[in-house]
Amino acid sequence: MPCFAATRAAGEERLARFTPRMGAAYAQGRNFDHGAGRHRDVSQLSPYLRRRLVLERDAVARALDAHGAKAAEKFVQEVLWRGYFKGWMEHRPAIWMRYRDGLAHDLATLEESPQLAARVNDAEAGRSGIACFDAWATELRETGYLHNHARMWFASIWIFTLRLPWRIGADFFYRNLLDGDPASNTLSWRWVAGLHTRGKFYAAEAANIARYTGGRFAPDPAQFAAVSAGLEVQEPEGLPPVAPLRAPRAPQPGLPTALLITEEDCRVEDFDLGALDLRGVATVSASHLRSPRAVAEHVARFERDALADATVRSGISEGRPMGADDLAVLVEWALSLGAKQIVTPFIPVGPLGDWRERADAALGQHGIALCEVNRDWDRAIWPHATAGFFKIKKKLPRILEELDLT
Ligand SMILES: Cc1cc2nc3c(=O)[nH]c(=O)nc-3n(C[C@H](O)[C@H](O)[C@H](O)COP(=O)(O)OP(=O)(O)OC[C@H]3O[C@@H](n4cnc5c(N)ncnc54)[C@H](O)[C@@H]3O)c2cc1C
Structure with missing residues (x-):
């Protein structure tokens, strides 16, 4: 590692x-x-x-x-x-929901098809028989990182040569990548599959792999499927329409406030929170929400350490680490501080976005508003x-x- x-x-x-x-x-x-x-x-x-x-x-x-x-x-x-x-x-949160629900369906299919489950296991364990693919599966599991080109080749071979469900491949990445991101990961897999720019898929080529791995691998072109179409037929409904960007609720100056840090933004010290009456800081770990399957230990560790580092830099007393699963703990903590609002950097679409909706409802029942601050880069x-x-x-x-x- x-x-x-x-x-x-x-x-x-x-x-x-x-x-x-x-x-x-x-x-x-x-x-x-x-x-x-x-x-x-x-x-x-x-x-x-x-x-x-x-x-x-x-x-x-x-x-x-x-x-x-x-x-x-x-x-x-x-x-x-x-x-x-x-x-x-x-702009298209429905794509995340489709991925999330589709993955649950694909995983259920694995339960019913031991043959398919065994092929997925082999691919993830680096036992597909395709040397470069197996090396990348191992590198990903052992280091939490893959080069961009390797990600493209891997996803392409997974989808078109091994003919495995693309969402399970995306899930394998998401469970292991230190940089795992709901947008970059899901949309890159969709791009390789020909679902992002519909009709434009990415086919891994043996000569390209040999050249850009400096000859470390020399796959036989016959090992790879000839690809003539992407997976558009699997999504006849096409892309959902572009929705307006979600407008976050802004914090109100002067109200008793608690600060919440998630792995979406570990630089809270950049925000001008001087006008807020800050009473305490907590972190929410949520990387286990990336998948219904187990998420790699190195991913959880990176998140935990990043949140601890961010808490120290926030400069606000001792932080309260909590997990995303128990909303009652979050509510209790906010009430104990007398907070009327919780402020956190913007939480985008993804597993934490799903959590934000649940947290907003739970806090709302106690008259506590969940507010977000966003960055000029995103704006x-x-x-x-x-x-x-x-x-x-x-x-x-x-x-x-x-x-x-x-
Ligand atoms: C199938 C697949 C899955 C991917 N999953 C993720 C993911 O979960 N998280 C993630 O951050 N990136 C993902 N990427 C994009 C890209 O592979 C990585 O961002 C990049 O390899 C990270 O390595 P680096 O920091 O050395 O990149 P560098 O080449 O040094 O680029 C600098 C930075 O630019 C950004 N970047 C570069 N290329 C891309 C790209 N194609 N798309 C989005 N951002 C990019 C990253 O933040 C990166 O750190 C994926 C790509 C593919 C093909």
Whole structure:
């Protein structure tokens, strides 16, 4: 397991170390997967960016400062993909619900089909018989990380060659990735399957794998299925319409307030909460909600450490760690502080978004409002994330200007 200490300091150290490589070196090298422990051409910042131990804004600012707009373009665009996927999912929460409910259905199917269950087990354990695929399954389970190209190849082989249910593959990723994110993960799997940009699927090719793994793998092209169509037939209803972005309830100044930190944003010190009468801080661990199946221990540990680090940086007394399952504990804690509102950084669509709805209802019964604060980064990007990435990429100069990043 590589050393991913779950602190802001460790994330910023990684950011500083990678900054010299965010320009031409990144553009030229980013597609090469050198294998576990040798990922020198990509930043491996994703576990930090995903929890905002490092901010997208800071990563982009570093790249632009160090290399200028042209040389940093590729890195900046990749960071933008994250905001694009998050915004796209906010506009179409039904896609998350379909994934969540469809996964429950797929897992039930496994119970009824021992043969299919055995094939899924073999794939996840790295016993498919396809050497590169098996190495990536092992790397993912053992390190919690996979290179982007390996993720694309893996998902493609899972869907089209092994012909396994795509949601169970996405779930395998989500249970093991340190950067596991409901939007980036679900939508990337859908993109590979030809469901995101309908009709445009991603087919893994043997020559491409050999080239971009530097010859570590040399698969026989006959090992891979010829792909002529994506999975659109499985979703004849198409994409749901674009919904307006959810407007969070803003906190009211002067009211007794409790602060809540989740892994969606571990940089509460950035928010100006000076006008609030803050009485206490708690953290909610929720990574176990990623899947009905067991989530990797390294994922839970990273979340726990990130939340502990965020609590210290909040500067508000001792934090109260709690799990997402027991809403009564949250309510009791808020009541014990005399809080009339709980404030937390924005909770996007995903398992924590589902939890937020339950928490809002439980707190509401006691007259406590669940309020959220959001970031200029999301406010600048999400309104444009309604169609394909190309649309948002065209707006990048305007977005950067709006964010004072030019
Ligand atoms: C099937 C599949 C599943 C994925 N699941 C996730 C996931 O759960 N969480 C996640 O953060 N990313 C996911 N990605 C996107 C991407 O693979 C990772 O963000 C990237 O590999 C992280 O490594 P890095 O930090 O070294 O990336 P770098 O290349 O150094 O990029 C810098 C940052 O930009 C962002 N980024 C880069 N590429 C993408 C991308 N294609 N989509 C979204 N953001 C991107 C990440 O925050 C990343 O840390 C997935 C991609 C695929 C194909």
